[in-house]
């Protein structure tokens with residue numbers, strides 16, 4: 446399908462660029478781009494890709510729009526609160542450009558669905574907020590031979606790199622194995638709202654270059670951006686011959702779920718329901734070994750309300766403060782929703798604590814099942 | 825003898841928020857010891873008990889990757905510490 450009169454008018458500024466022109470614009474129209482995560486990075490990336498006339502955009506996200514998203518997730522408005530992100534995003538993108546197709550995938554990528562989703566696209570942008578998803582998407586892109594533009598953010602710092610099959614290092618070459626929980630997430634640490642805008646548009650820029658076949662992508666170059674200094678630093682990254690997925694003797698030949706959330710074989714975490722914990726606390730009071738309750742939320746959340754006897758060690762400090770409670774008994778980690786506490790179990794378990802436990806569902810579950818008056822601060 | 829070390833965002837809680845800090849040493853190992861002397865606990869976030877560089881950390885000396893702690897560091901060199909970020 447060639448460009449219609451409307452499209453020629455819409456993309457006039459592209460058509461005047463000799464590097465793009467009508468044939469380049471046609472290439473954009475024929476390209477299918479998948480955006481993994483419709484969050485801080487995915488929103489600006491999708492907005493510019495839609496405006497630029499990428500013919501088919503796919504959006505992956507299972508979350509719904511929350512008020513705290515609106516500080517940086519520029520596809521959404523206040524009226525979208527509670528809506529599925531991919532649906533709200535689709536409406537916004539089609540309002541911007543009705544000439545394109547927007548496909549939604551309201552799901553969590555897993556080993557058993559990642560290839561099916563990615564296969565339908567030519568280029569993948571990763572802006573997810575979980576390391577396990579980053580590895581899953583990377584592995585699927587390597588195995589399926591799809592270019593991948595990855596970016597990540599934290600507070601005032603961002604990173605981006607592009608993988609092109611056969612031409613450069615993949616995400617596993619960059620960071621061979623990262624344990625979830627080793628690095629604090631934005632929910633805990635905060636993020637400057639405009640930061641993902643900078644990195645997300647860089648991702649869109651890379652996708653457009655790859656689609657149009659112009660310029661030099663960020664292959665084998667890690668771009669590191671600091672918003673406070675306003676500095677861009679470029680650092681070389683080589684392919685690892687021993688990379689587990691793109692190396693000479695790959696061990697990963699099919700996507701697989703990783704990360705402590707799925708890795709139940711290796712992580713011996715005790716998962717306690719709110720009722721379990723209540724009973725455990727009652728029996729520890731009368732007899733038995735003392736229960737070591739470690740609340741891994743931020744001090745602000747802890748100060749607002751916490752369980753009696755719990756000690757506050759924010760997740761990001763846990764690794765360096767393990768000695769404070771090692772040997773005192775089996776720790777039980779607590780957080781708001783049960784996500785950070787599971788990561789805490791992984792950290793403790795790797796450090797040699799044999800039986801870390803955590804409150805499944807977090808203090809929200811405690812409030813729902815045990816103590817209705819217990820107010821849990823937002824994260 | 826002083827080089828400049830760029831601290832990645834997730835570890836700036838150790839440096840009171842400072843992005844660049846001076847450190848002494850003629851090798852990466854000595855630079856880490858110098859950092860540890862001022863910012864207790866930071867070394868363990870970068871290398872493990874066996875002094876292996878953690879898999880989510882990369883070191884660069886003047887924009888060249890240093891894969892061993894024995895890598896030489898010169899006066900006025902710039903050491904970049906890169907940490908995997910997870911946020912999206």
Ligand SMILES: [Zn+2]
Nearest residue numbers: 615618688691
């Ligand atoms: Zn690789």
